[in-house]
Amino acid sequence: MKTRRxxxxxxxxxxxxxxxxxxxxxxxxxEELNMNAMDEKPLRVAIMGLGSYGSRVARAxxxxxxxxxxxxxxxxxxxxxxxxxxxxxxxxxxxxxETYSQIKDNPDIDAVYVITPxxxxxxxxxxxxNAGKHVICEKPMAVNASEAKEMxxxxxxxxxxxLIGYRMHFEAKTQExxxxxxxxxxxxxxxxxxxxxxxxxxxTQWRLNYELSGGGAMMDIGIYSINGARYMIGEExxxxxxxxxxxxxxxxxxxxxxxxxxxxxxxxxxxxxCLSTYxxxxxxxxxxxGLNGFAEMQPSTGYGPIEGRTxxxxxxxxxxxxxxxxxxxxxxxxxxxxxxxxxVDGEEGLKDMVIIDAIYKAVKEGRKISLV
Amino acid sequence: MKTRRxxxxxxxxxxxxxxxxxxxxxxxxxEELNMNAMDEKPLRVAIMGLGSYGSRVARAxxxxxxxxxxxxxxxxxxxxxxxxxxxxxxxxxxxxxETYSQIKDNPDIDAVYVITPxxxxxxxxxxxxNAGKHVICEKPMAVNASEAKEMxxxxxxxxxxxLIGYRMHFEAKTQExxxxxxxxxxxxxxxxxxxxxxxxxxxTQWRLNYELSGGGAMMDIGIYSINGARYMIGEExxxxxxxxxxxxxxxxxxxxxxxxxxxxxxxxxxxxxCLSTYxxxxxxxxxxxGLNGFAEMQPSTGYGPIEGRTxxxxxxxxxxxxxxxxxxxxxxxxxxxxxxxxxVDGEEGLKDMVIIDAIYKAVKEGRKISLV
Numbered sequence: 108m109k110t111r112r113x114x115x116x117x118x119x120x121x122x123x124x125x126x127x128x129x130x131x132x133x134x135x136x137x138e139e140l141n142m143n144a145m146d147e148k149p150l151r152v153a154i155m156g157l158g159s160y161g162s163r164v165a166r167a168x169x170x171x172x173x174x175x176x177x178x179x180x181x182x183x184x185x186x187x188x189x190x191x192x193x194x195x196x197x198x199x200x201x202x203x204x205e206t207y208s209q210i211k212d213n214p215d216i217d218a219v220y221v222i223t224p225x226x227x228x229x230x231x232x233x234x235x236x237n238a239g240k241h242v243i244c245e246k247p248m249a250v251n252a253s254e255a256k257e258m259x260x261x262x263x264x265x266x267x268x269x270l271i272g273y274r275m276h277f278e279a280k281t282q283e284x285x286x287x288x289x290x291x292x293x294x295x296x297x298x299x300x301x302x303x304x305x306x307x308x309x310x311t312q313w314r315l316n317y318e319l320s321g322g323g324a325m326m327d328i329g330i331y332s333i334n335g336a337r338y339m340i341g342e343e344x345x346x347x348x349x350x351x352x353x354x355x356x357x358x359x360x361x362x363x364x365x366x367x368x369x370x371x372x373x374x375x376x377x378x379x380x381c382l383s384t385y386x387x388x389x390x391x392x393x394x395x396x397g398l399n400g401f402a403e404m405q406p407s408t409g410y411g412p413i414e415g416r417t418x419x420x421x422x423x424x425x426x427x428x429x430x431x432x433x434x435x436x437x438x439x440x441x442x443x444x445x446x447x448x449x450x451v452d453g454e455e456g457l458k459d460m461v462i463i464d465a466i467y468k469a470v471k472e473g474r475k476i477s478l479v
Numbered sequence: 480m481k482t483r484r485x486x487x488x489x490x491x492x493x494x495x496x497x498x499x500x501x502x503x504x505x506x507x508x509x510e511e512l513n514m515n516a517m518d519e520k521p522l523r524v525a526i527m528g529l530g531s532y533g534s535r536v537a538r539a540x541x542x543x544x545x546x547x548x549x550x551x552x553x554x555x556x557x558x559x560x561x562x563x564x565x566x567x568x569x570x571x572x573x574x575x576x577e578t579y580s581q582i583k584d585n586p587d588i589d590a591v592y593v594i595t596p597x598x599x600x601x602x603x604x605x606x607x608x609n610a611g612k613h614v615i616c617e618k619p620m621a622v623n624a625s626e627a628k629e630m631x632x633x634x635x636x637x638x639x640x641x642l643i644g645y646r647m648h649f650e651a652k653t654q655e656x657x658x659x660x661x662x663x664x665x666x667x668x669x670x671x672x673x674x675x676x677x678x679x680x681x682x683t684q685w686r687l688n689y690e691l692s693g694g695g696a697m698m699d700i701g702i703y704s705i706n707g708a709r710y711m712i713g714e715e716x717x718x719x720x721x722x723x724x725x726x727x728x729x730x731x732x733x734x735x736x737x738x739x740x741x742x743x744x745x746x747x748x749x750x751x752x753c754l755s756t757y758x759x760x761x762x763x764x765x766x767x768x769g770l771n772g773f774a775e776m777q778p779s780t781g782y783g784p785i786e787g788r789t790x791x792x793x794x795x796x797x798x799x800x801x802x803x804x805x806x807x808x809x810x811x812x813x814x815x816x817x818x819x820x821x822x823v824d825g826e827e828g829l830k831d832m833v834i835i836d837a838i839y840k841a842v843k844e845g846r847k848i849s850l851v
Contacts, residue, residue, distance in 0.1 A: 297738075297756075297758060297759045298754065298756075298759055298762075300672075300674070300754075302672070302766075348720065348722050350720050350742050350744070350750070350847065352744060352748060352750050354748035366669075366750065368742050368750055368752050370722050370740050370742075372722070372724060376724060376726035378722070378724050378738065378740055378754075380740050380752050380754060382670065382672075382750075382752060384669075384670075386669060387669045387670055387768055387770075388768075388770070390670075390768065396759055396760075396762065398759075398760070473846050473847050474845050474846055475722065475845050
């Protein structure tokens with residue numbers, strides 16, 4: 108199969124470009140399966156930013172039924188070449204940051220998944236919107252709420268959809284807990300706890316460069332606890348308090364948070380207690396506590412299988428690579444107008460950014476920040 | 480055996496009063512065992528306050544090897560009568576709150592365990608100290624640090640020991656984790672989390688009466704998370720922040736806290752995140768996270784068996800009724816000058832109260848309170 112891919116690619120054509128029937132004898136078993144699943148029109152996606160997370164999404168998309176990786180945008184020619192080879196991407200679907208506005212003239216790309224550093228999301232997402240393509244933007248969608256608002260407005264003005272790269276919102280065990288909460292199975296929700304952290308390596312990476320990251324652990328991993336608090340409790344917080352601890356100011360420079368504890372208050376009386384850190388190993392726990400039951404998840408947001416249990420017993424849904432499900436579901440949202448269990452659009456991402464702004468403000472001013 | 484107890488009691492005498500040899504044929508098997516274990520002089524304890532927790536301590540003391548319940552102080556004659564029957568307590572060792580200062584003339588009582596409402600601890604502990612008896616005072620030792628300091632000073636002036644009714648400091652699994660931390664097995668300690676709460680019942684009980692309780696959940700159950708943070712991390716906090724949530728102001732009146740989240744910062748860079756509540760079911764979790772390992776305990780402070788594991792595996796120490804171990808160990812501290820793994824004296828209790836004062840202040844003023 109690899110041989111034929113290379114042949115097709117060297118010939119500058121893809122199976123799709125050849126307009127092969129899904130039952131063509133030229134297609135191998137895997138491709139036939141995928142094409143069968145793609146009886147419906149797939150969402151044809153270009154990935155912008157071919158770093159490690161972009162690569163993870165691309166690999167996951169190999170198993171997608173409704174979404175298909177068809178293009179790339181990168182400043183690094185050697186990466187483009189490698190991806191063309193690996194994913195059978197035609198040259199006409201390859202762009203760099205100088206040329207990607209021309210994507211507007213490319214009828215074979217429906218959407219661009221922006222997976223560049225946080226500090227570039229606004230420029231890139233708006234650039235994609237202005238090229239008339241739907242935007243999927245990795246989270247955090249921006250470095251602050253003001254940028255996020257600009258992005259939401261720009262996508263609205265351009266008439267394209269803006270989705271945020273939420274994985275967990277589509278994960279089966281997570282959804283089961285959300286459904287149980289929606290059905291009132293936990294009773295009145297009283298408490299959510301999220302512990303999100305890991306020890307970040309290479310100190311020269313963009314995630315530790317304020318200009319590119321817009322922050323530190325909060326932007327990267329703490330946001331999972333913010334998301335968790337919101338989708339587990341099912342309300343929007345009305346206040347936030349936060350406390351920062353920085354033990355390694357060499358590694359975590361001005362503006363790059365190492366460890367922040369934050370607390371959220373909710374209109375129904377629930378509270379959330381969360382930890383965001385770049386200095387602790389494998390902190391990945393959610394705990395939702397209601398008057399009549401609880402849910403515990405650990406790992407709660409990692410890439411591997413989520414493990415969890417509720418007062419009713421263990422959660423046994425099979426693991427599916429999160430990004431595979433995410434991209435298929437996002438294809439259905441964009442193409443079919445499917446309504447997800449929990450919103451994943453730009454307005455949702457903006458809510459995260461409003462909270463992150465408030466967390467940083469709470470740290471700086473040392474007081475409770477109201478969100479209403 | 481019950482028959483003989485009743486006989487001895489009706490005759491107004493106890494086995495001890497009869498000065499029976501431990502090997503006397505008048506003693507049953509259980510008593511012989513206890514007497515054998517009491518080859519060393521036991522700590523002869525009177526319990527002041529015969530409520531539900533006092534009763535729990537008394538039952539646990541039946542299995543003690545070094546401590547012995549020999550007296551009671553209560554304002555309720557019917558309770559005294561029932562305890563005399565149950566515990567074979569001679570009339571000469573029974574007092575009420577008007578007469579207990581006379582305990583100074585009773586050579587058969589070494590120490591008094593004060594288990595009255597928090598708001599009365601200071602008066603009672605100082606009263607016992609002034610009667611020349613050692614004081615064991617249930618926690619919280621007082622309703623604020625100022626009272627606690629008075630108690631420490633009074634006991635020092637009277638030349639008696641003051642111990643605080645810490646159970647967990649002697650519990651085997653808890654001690655194992657503390658020893659592992661002392662041995663550096665977790666590496667640098669980064670995070671402690673304590674969730675302490677339950678749904679309190681009867682709204683008319685003294686624990687919900689500010690005059691008697693001096694506070695709410697924090698005084699009663701949140702203090703376990705404070706203790707846990709201190710003995711698990713092995714440092715004293717340098718700052719505290721706290722946020723209160725009160726959903727039921729009818730049940731939890733002015734000054735009686737329902738739910739407080741609090742955070743502690745430690746000089747070594749660790750942080751603690753804790754929850755204290757009277758409105759959530761069975762919250763009883765500790766989590767200690769270091770650079771090289773972790774400990775999780777759930778239940779972490781309940782009366783039943785503690786369950787826990789570390790990165791090395793499950794903690795398998797057998798369960799012993801906490802108050803049995805506590806009272807035996809306290810006997811060794813008082814009688815032999817034994818040094819406990821973690822201090823349990825009045826100075827230790829005072830540290831709790833300083834933190835509780837700061838938590839209430841942090842809630843009231845909405846800012847970080849320094850503890851140094």
